[in-house]
Every structure is written in structure tokens, then in C-alpha cells.
Amino acid sequence: MSQKKLAIVVSHPIQYYAPLFAVLARTIELKVFYCHNPTPDEVGKDGFGKSFSWDIELLEGYSYEFLENVSKSPSVTRKDGCDTPSIGARLAAYGATHVVVFGWYLKSHLQALKFCNKQGIPIAARGDSQLDPSQHWLKRLVKKLYYPFFLSRYDAFLSVGKRNRQYLEYYGVKNGKILFSPHAVDQDFWRVEKVKHDKIVFIWVAKFIELKRPFDVIDAFKKLSLKHSNIELRMVGEGKLINESKALAEGNQHIKFIGFKNQKELVNEYAISDVLILSSSSESWGLVVNEAFASNIPAIVTSACGCSDDLVNQNTGRVYQCGNINELVGFMVELLSMLKSEDCHQTIQEEIEIKNIKYSFERNTSSFLRFLEAF
Numbered sequence: 001m002s003q004k005k006l007a008i009v010v011s012h013p014i015q016y017y018a019p020l021f022a023v024l025a026r027t028i029e030l031k032v033f034y035c036h037n038p039t040p041d042e043v044g045k046d047g048f049g050k051s052f053s054w055d056i057e058l059l060e061g062y063s064y065e066f067l068e069n070v071s072k073s074p075s076v077t078r079k080d081g082c083d084t085p086s087i088g089a090r091l092a093a094y095g096a097t098h099v100v101v102f103g104w105y106l107k108s109h110l111q112a113l114k115f116c117n118k119q120g121i122p123i124a125a126r127g128d129s130q131l132d133p134s135q136h137w138l139k140r141l142v143k144k145l146y147y148p149f150f151l152s153r154y155d156a157f158l159s160v161g162k163r164n165r166q167y168l169e170y171y172g173v174k175n176g177k178i179l180f181s182p183h184a185v186d187q188d189f190w191r192v193e194k195v196k197h198d199k200i201v202f203i204w205v206a207k208f209i210e211l212k213r214p215f216d217v218i219d220a221f222k223k224l225s226l227k228h229s230n231i232e233l234r235m236v237g238e239g240k241l242i243n244e245s246k247a248l249a250e251g252n253q254h255i256k257f258i259g260f261k262n263q264k265e266l267v268n269e270y271a272i273s274d275v276l277i278l279s280s281s282s283e284s285w286g287l288v289v290n291e292a293f294a295s296n297i298p299a300i301v302t303s304a305c306g307c308s309d310d311l312v313n314q315n316t317g318r319v320y321q322c323g324n325i326n327e328l329v330g331f332m333v334e335l336l337s338m339l340k341s342e343d344c345h346q347t348i349q350e351e352i353e354i355k356n357i358k359y360s361f362e363r364n365t366s367s368f369l370r371f372l373e374a375f
Contacts, residue, residue, distance in 0.1 A: 022061025088115035208239030
């Protein structure tokens with residue numbers, strides 16, 4: 001593949017993507033172009049409740065370059081927050097033969113698309129968008145009319161899962177242009193030696209914000225603990241709802257608020273946990289489920305989580321209707337029963353390993369290679 005040179009355009013260094021880029025770089029000649037380099041304050045203000053930097057190296061193992069961002073209000077969450085007019089010149093200087101943009105919502109992504117279209121350079125988009133039935137009808141209509149034209153400007157799409165594929169097909173993308181490039185994590189990093197104990201530990205890892213619905217999990221656990229002993233709920237994270245959450249949990253000594261845990265600290269939380277709960281009302285995927293699976297932990301997730309169609313089945317967890325507390329409690333009871341059975345526990349581990357093999361960096365590498373070879 002030495003004659004092919006891949007450029008990857010990403011908003012900013014992201015803890016989930018950096019290990020992937022290092023793995024890809026072992027097989028593919030590539031360079032990552034970052035549109036913005038956020039400060040610790042910028043990273044922290046997005047719901048974490050504190051200024052911080054990730055405790056894993058995000059810029060090792062691969063070649064990268066930070067583009068000049070001329071936006072008056074730099075940000076990775078607003079379209080005009082990343083404006084990099086020099087991106088075409090930088091891609092040309094690198095000698096990119098293929099380009100992959102992670103997303104298409106930023107101005108920088110569109111600048112890369114325009115340059116590639118003009119120069120005849122194959123460009124693929126990798127994203128995890130899914131159809132939103134709650135979206136206003138007018139917005140749905142506008143997208144239905146415009147997106148088929150807009151998406152036709154890309155040569156290929158690296159689709160992370162089933163719902164994203166459905167999304168692309170809905171907007172007219174042909175099957176031959178969609179390559180399966182699953183959401184994955186560094187499984188070696190998250191694989192842990194489990195700590196044995198005599199209780200079942202449920203873990204919730206998220207920001208304490210409305211979207212993540214922490215109150216649902218607290219309510220469900222309080223009901224569960226009325227009839228079941230030797231259980232614990234560990235809530236990992238910070239956010240504006242933390243104090244209200246603690247007030248709701250007051251009096252239940254089995255609910256622990258752990259605070260924010262960086263990547264290396266979070267590994268230790270998975271080591272002592274048995275079941276992950278993801279209660280979000282909207283989640284394009286939910287990479288914490290991949291983390292949990294790498295740690296051999298089944299997951300209970302809402303149907304609003306994009307990963308639910310791909311990762312969660314009767315042997316790897318449960319999927320409940322968002323906000324349905326009684327259904328969540330029922331599934332927590334079922335997982336308690338399964339984990340107490342040696343045969344069921346073994347089945348859970350075997351099924352999770354099957355998912356880990358399919359949703360892995362190795363499968364990602366295959367998809368990027370296929371893009372380089374076929375387009």
C-alpha cells in the first residue's frame with residue numbers, strides 16, 4: 001500500500017480515535033489532520049464539570065498535523081467553530097491519494113470535501129448518524145430533499161453499524177458505497193483482571209446531564225434494592241445534575257457516586273463491576289458499551305442507543321424503552337439471575353467475545369484498506 005497515502009480529517013484529538021489511528025498506521029501510510037486543538041478548559045466544559053486532559057497519549061504512534069483554525073470562535077461542536085481554509089494546500093503538500101473525514105458537520109469537513117471533489121481525490125465519510133423520528137417534520141423534509149445530492153459528493157462511507165447504514169440508505173446511498181467500519185475501542189487497554197467479590201455491581205458511566213437520564217437509574221436501583229441485597233450501583237461522572245442525583249439517592253447506602261474518572265482510573269471501575277447501564281435518551285452509539293464488553297461486562301441499554309442493534313442481544317444484555325423504569329428493573333433482575341448461574345455467565349462471556357471480534361480495530365483496518373483498494 002506504499003503508493004497510497006491516506007489523509008484523515010478529524011475535529012480534534014479524541015480518546016477513542018487516537019488508538020485506532022496508531023493501529024491503522026502499522027498497515028497504512030497515513031497522516032491525521034486535526035482542525036482544532038482544544039484547551040483543557042474547552043475539553044472540560046462540555047458537561048464534564050471540570051478542566052482536564054485525558055490521561056492517555058493522544059498523539060503517539062501516527063503522523064499528525066494541526067491545521068490553522070481561523071474561526072473567530074473556535075469550537076468542535078459548532079459548524080463554524082472549525083474553519084481551516086488551508087486544508088487543501090496541506091492535503092496537497094502531504095500528497096494524499098485518499099481522504100477520510102470523520103463527520104461532515106464542521107466547515108473544515110466541507111472544505112476538505114470541496115478540495116477532494118475539485119482534485120478528483122477519493123473521499124469517504126465516517127460517521128454514526130441515525131434516523132431521528134422525533135425530528136421536526138420540516139427539517140426531515142429538507143434533509144430528504146437535499147441529502148441525496150449532498151451525500152452523492154462522497155465516494156464512499158465507512159459505516160459504524162446497522163442504524164448508520166439504514167440512515168445512509170434512507171438518503172439514497174447505494175450499498176456498494178457503504179463499507180462496514182465498526183465503532184470499536186482499544187480492547188487491550190480495557191481488558192481487565194476481574195476483582196472477585198460477593199455482590200453484583202452495576203456501573204453507570206456518563207455525564208450527569210438530562211440527556212443521560214441519571215435519575216432513571218437511581219429510581220430503578222432503589223426499587224431493585226428493596227428486594228435484593230448484596231448489590232451496588234456505582235455512578236461514574238460529573239455534571240450539573242450531580243447534586244440532584246445525590247439528593248435522590250440519599251438514604252440508600254448501596255449507591256456510590258464515584259466522580260469523574262479518567263481513562264486509566266476507569267479501567268479499575270470496570271474491574272470491580274458486573275453490569276453496565278446506559279440510560280441515555282439519545283446516543284449515536286455508546287462506546288462505553290464497547291469498553292464494558294472488552295472488560296467482559298454485559299450491558300443494559302435504552303433503545304435510543306445506536307449500539308443496541310449491533311451489540312446487545314439476550315446473551316450480552318438487554319434493551320429497554322427509554323424512561324421505562326419498571327422494564328429497567330425487570331432486566332436488572334434478569335441479569336442478576338444470569339450472573340449467578342455459572343452456565344449463563346459462561347455464555348455471556350462467549351457471546352461478548354464474538355462481538356469483540358467483529359467490532360474491533362482489526363475490522364476497522366480492513367475497511368480502510370478496502371477503501372484504498374476499491375476507490
